[in-house]
Amino acid sequence: MAGSVHDYTLMKDVFTPGSAWFEKVGLWLDLGFLGADKDYQSTQIYLPHKKPRKSKKNPNPTLTPEQKKQNRKQAATRVIVEHAIGGMKFFHCLMHRIRNHLGHFVDYFFSLSAGLWNYKIC
Numbered sequence: 672m673a674g675s676v677h678d679y680t681l682m683k684d685v686f687t688p689g690s691a692w693f694e695k696v697g698l699w700l701d702l703g704f705l706g707a708d709k710d711y712q713s714t715q716i717y718l719p720h721k722k723p724r725k726s727k728k729n730p731n732p733t734l735t736p737e738q739k740k741q742n743r744k745q746a747a748t749r750v751i752v753e754h755a756i757g758g759m760k761f762f763h764c765l766m767h768r769i770r771n772h773l774g775h776f777v778d779y780f781f782s783l784s785a786g787l788w789n790y791k792i793c
Contacts, residue, residue, distance in 0.1 A: 679704045686711075699745060699752075719745050758792070759784040 686692040688710035697715040700707055708716045719742045723732035734742070762784045769777055 699749060717745060758788040762787060
């Protein structure tokens with residue numbers, strides 16, 4: 672897709688809502704994916720807690736200490752994953768368009784990049 676596309680829009684295009692894509696796994700998403708729990712109901716989705724909006728009834732909105740603790744735990748896990756993805760992009764075969772018609776060939780690029788990155792960090 673050319674141009675700027677929101678992550679959640681791209682997810683809905685690739686993984687059609689209502690399909691059994693994520694039935695056996697849990698999804699750890701950030702707040703950019705709000706609404707995913709309604710579209711993918713058969714999936715266990717973990718979203719961080721969103722800070723309430725400021726209003727006249729709630730002039731100083733805050734999260735509870737438990738919610739902050741859960742958000743930090745999710746963020747710590749997500750940072751590890753984001754760094755792994757960034758490390759895999761170090762191998763430029765994932766950064767550029769793959770001009771190949773063999774579907775399994777793309778999987779080899781991902782497997783090879785993941786294996787090399789895991790070898791590098793060990």
